[in-house]
Amino acid sequence: MENSISRPNKIGRFTLGFFGNLIILFFSVTCIFPAIWLFYSSLKTKAEFHADPVGLPQAFNFNSYVYIMTKTNMWIWMMNTIRNTVLSLVLILLIGFIVGYFLSRFSFLGRKTLYSYFLIGMLVPIHALMIPMYVLFNKTGIGDQWYTLLFPYVAFGLPIAVFLVESYMHNIPKEIEEAAAIDGSSFNRTLFSIVLPMCKPILVTVGIIQFFSVWNEFTFALILISKEALKTVPVGLTIFKGQYATDYPRMMTAMLISILPAVALYFAFSKQIIKGMVAGAVKG
Amino acid sequence: MQNNSMTKPKSMTFVLYLLPSILLYTFIVFVPIVLAGYYGFFDWSGGVSKTFIGFQNYLGLFSDDEFKKSFVNNIYLTFLCIVGQIGLAFVFAAMLNSKLIKFKPFHRTMTYFPSILSAVVIGFIWNMIYDYNYGFLNTMLTKLGMSQYVQPWLNNEKMALTLVSIPLIWQFVGYYMIILMSSMAAIDPQIFEMAEIDGATGWKKARYITLPMIKNTLIVCVTLCIAGNMKVFDHIYVMTGGGPGDATNVMAMYAYKTSFVSYKMGYGSAMSIGILILSLIVIGSTRYVLTRLSREKE
Numbered sequence: 001m002e003n004s005i006s007r008p009n010k011i012g013r014f015t016l017g018f019f020g021n022l023i024i025l026f027f028s029v030t031c032i033f034p035a036i037w038l039f040y041s042s043l044k045t046k047a048e049f050h051a052d053p054v055g056l057p058q059a060f061n062f063n064s065y066v067y068i069m070t071k072t073n074m075w076i077w078m079m080n081t082i083r084n085t086v087l088s089l090v091l092i093l094l095i096g097f098i099v100g101y102f103l104s105r106f107s108f109l110g111r112k113t114l115y116s117y118f119l120i121g122m123l124v125p126i127h128a129l130m131i132p133m134y135v136l137f138n139k140t141g142i143g144d145q146w147y148t149l150l151f152p153y154v155a156f157g158l159p160i161a162v163f164l165v166e167s168y169m170h171n172i173p174k175e176i177e178e179a180a181a182i183d184g185s186s187f188n189r190t191l192f193s194i195v196l197p198m199c200k201p202i203l204v205t206v207g208i209i210q211f212f213s214v215w216n217e218f219t220f221a222l223i224l225i226s227k228e229a230l231k232t233v234p235v236g237l238t239i240f241k242g243q244y245a246t247d248y249p250r251m252m253t254a255m256l257i258s259i260l261p262a263v264a265l266y267f268a269f270s271k272q273i274i275k276g277m278v279a280g281a282v283k284g
Numbered sequence: 285m286q287n288n289s290m291t292k293p294k295s296m297t298f299v300l301y302l303l304p305s306i307l308l309y310t311f312i313v314f315v316p317i318v319l320a321g322y323y324g325f326f327d328w329s330g331g332v333s334k335t336f337i338g339f340q341n342y343l344g345l346f347s348d349d350e351f352k353k354s355f356v357n358n359i360y361l362t363f364l365c366i367v368g369q370i371g372l373a374f375v376f377a378a379m380l381n382s383k384l385i386k387f388k389p390f391h392r393t394m395t396y397f398p399s400i401l402s403a404v405v406i407g408f409i410w411n412m413i414y415d416y417n418y419g420f421l422n423t424m425l426t427k428l429g430m431s432q433y434v435q436p437w438l439n440n441e442k443m444a445l446t447l448v449s450i451p452l453i454w455q456f457v458g459y460y461m462i463i464l465m466s467s468m469a470a471i472d473p474q475i476f477e478m479a480e481i482d483g484a485t486g487w488k489k490a491r492y493i494t495l496p497m498i499k500n501t502l503i504v505c506v507t508l509c510i511a512g513n514m515k516v517f518d519h520i521y522v523m524t525g526g527g528p529g530d531a532t533n534v535m536a537m538y539a540y541k542t543s544f545v546s547y548k549m550g551y552g553s554a555m556s557i558g559i560l561i562l563s564l565i566v567i568g569s570t571r572y573v574l575t576r577l578s579r580e581k582e
Binding site: 013252 | 291292293297298301302304305306308309311312313315316317319320323330372376379380382384385386387389390391392393394395396397398399400401402403404405408409412413417418419420423424427454457458459462463466486511514515517518521522535536539540543544549552553556557559560563564567
């Protein structure tokens, strides 16, 4: 068998290829199947689901969707999550870009220290900070506000952004800024209208990584927000779980709606998303 | 515009641009650590009154069996995930890099898909797979005529932790697979061709060429995997809440329960510091051992 692989033995190659393809295909299918199961189960009635949790629905039944979208707080949670995600992304990209730019371009006292200081943040296990952060936020009065979650999301999003922008800036020649300065462009103008657009590729990468981490974030949203009107989708789902413990199709509909934006984005741009997230992980 | 370059802005500009970010970052990431260290010295239920009790909370951690148990659970999960995630990811990545496998872009997209879902959704999906009455697993077992195996899976104290690790492994195999694939793709194909001429087989190529060539990436993967598993919380919170008993309790879950369910904020804070130190020790020492080991081999 072993030799058959290296020699041009067609049967051995075919068998290996056949089983290899089969195994990979099986794993790929298990990865996507839960989403498909959610989808067709969301179209079932409760009775239908109880009769056969695995089978396909007999008819399309959109009652669960109507219920989730009209009788629950799903819209509010969705809007909160969208607001948190958009604002965090804007701030992370802006601050990360500025800090990364300064760290890579200029030598100043404490530059190296500052760089390591930002990198250390990647090592801090955020779950060790739950309790003190809860206390800190409640004592300073910035807990339970519409902007509360922006603080941890931006602060913990910064290290990777700073790191990626800093290393990307090394590829951009300094002469560009010097030329701009000679032409009379002010520092601010050069920074935002010349350097920023040049960093677009790396900012897209940072944006992709942070989009999914903020969109899916659970722990901070769980402990720092207690007002119903400010909760996010992941926390909202755990509330549903308590309320509809027995109504599986309804629960599955809620889950499906909650992942829909991220899923749509993923399948539209999967190539760039995979590339971006992996680039961030390996360099980080 | 004083020293090295004409584009260097005034020091005031530096302060204006950098200070806000430094303050924000310090306030969110480091102030809580200091605070946790401070609160750890008090007997405190979150209210106005705090009683200073010295090192009692910190020393208490050493004799707290539940904390030890949850740390061991973290380590167990980490072990399973390193073997499962990185092991499977390596095998799949090697397969996908060979010419025998078809539809590569399809497999990449599909296997990576679970990585973008939230831990909450992953947890709920697997809850429904393991569910006793209407779960996917039990339904399939019944349909296949193996109803003797039907059981309330996550209530099984002996198996719960292992069952909980399956979603964790499953979710991120694709992630590590893509990382490993990109590092494998960087290996010069001529090396493989020469090895093939010398008669190396698929397995030998993987063991003696691919593995050593990507070992730095593997170390990165192992580090990511450990860091991820030392802080695992969301999945556990959703799937079992640490139960049955404390069978699936992990450090973050225990700290959460101590602080927000039993309101022992002082002890919870001390535990936070404990988690921080333990995580750094585990990550640091494995990194050290792995880098040493990989150097010695050369």
